[in-house]
Amino acid sequence: MPRIRANGLEIEYEETGSPDDPMILLVSGYMGQMTEWPDRFKQALADTGRRVVVFDNRDIGLTLAIDDPALEDRVPPPMEDLMQGAAEGQPVHERVPYVLDDMAADAAALIEALGAEQADVLGLSMGGMIVQLMALNHPERVRTLMPVMTTSGDPDLPPSEPEALEALTAEPESETLEAIGDLAVRTYHAIGSHPDLRAPDEDLRAGAIADLQRANRPLGLARQFAALLAQPRWHDRLGSVEQPTLVLHGAMDRLIPPEAGRDIARRIPGAEIEIIDKWGHDLPEAVVPDLLNRILPFLERTSKAATA
Incomplete structure (x- = not known):
């Protein structure tokens, strides 16, 4: 896959669709490599005339942490x-x-490095926090904002359910591929969707093993989690966001409860919100149609409004 220099980093990325189309940037969450985005989801966005860009955040996958190797x-x-x-x-x-x-x-630098003025930005979980900060810190690069299964950062919001947080930070019983796969299954049973939507256990296991074989970055995971914990709060700045905003959240999210998504929508002027039944803190293939049924009309409406 290609790599490009942006903000002092060599960022691993992938594109689907025509480079001449408007860009939509998909931002992964904590521990999430760019391989987590379902092909069906990316292709459906591209089929509606979008240049779909996914990438490895710093310190995960094939993108390094910082410019200084030391x-x-x-x-x-x-x-x-x-x-x-x-x-x-x-x-x-x-x-x-x-x-x-x-x-x-x-x-934001990746958008510019790829030759685009702006992008529709959609982020999952920690990625949803990142896209909010893009809208606040780099508004010139954000056309529309889509925070998904995420929070405004307000410390007074309801916390994660203890079992969900424990599952997210659990370590495998050993360093074997079997143990890594088993941990993924346990994690997504704790934080994921209703069984009607959740991916089959064999797919969860295979995905975790494939990600580990692609890149094993334990220190990167620790630094990403530290970045999340140490980030100065931003919830009281969200009233200044001017971009059209669609908030998406799962009704069954036990890691970041739905009230966190509602809080984002209350704080951003004019923001829309959709709560999806049976959806938890994961991205299974079965939820893709529900997401597209909300995202595509939003993109169409905002595109027409921008050109009216």
């Missing part, structure tokens, strides 16, 4: 220290290699 082995502070420091109002962002603001700058 910092590649830098270990972030313990999660508990960052959480306590943030709760006490300490400037914990100064103690980590990067924060989500830096990842938003990466994504």
Whole structure:
């Protein structure tokens, strides 16, 4: 797959559709490589005249953490220290290699590096936080905003269910491929969709193993999580977002409860929100039609409004 330099990084990316069409940038969440996006989803967007771009965020997949190789082995502070420091109002962002603001700058620079003025931006989970920060910090690069299964960052919102958070941060029983696959199955049973939508266990297991074989970046995962915890809060800035916004959330999301999505929609003027039944904190093939049925009309409406 191609690689391009943006914001001081060599970013691994992939395109579907014509480079002459308007761009839609899909931003993955914590631990998510660009391979997580279903081909059916990307192709459906491309078939409606979109240049679909996916990429590996810094520190995951085949995109490196930072431009300085000497910092590649830098270990972030313990999660508990960052959480306590943030709760006490300490400037914990100064103690980590990067924060989500830096990842938003990466994504904005990628749009420009690929020759586009703007893009429709859609982000999942941590990626949904990143696209909000893109709209706030780099509004000139964002045409429309789609935060998905994510939060405004308000610390007063309902927390994750304990079982879901434990599943997200659990470690495999061993370093074998079998253990990695088993952990993925347990994780998505805890945070994923209703069985009517959730991917079959064999697909979950195979996907986790394929991702590990593509890139194994344990320090990268630790630094990404540190970036998430140390990011200065942004919820009180969302009232300044001017881009058309569609918020999507699953009714069964136990990791980031639906109230978090509703909070984003309340804070952004004119934002639309759709809560999808039986959907959890995952991206199974079975939910793709529901997503497209909401995203495609939104893109069509906003495109017509922009040219009216």
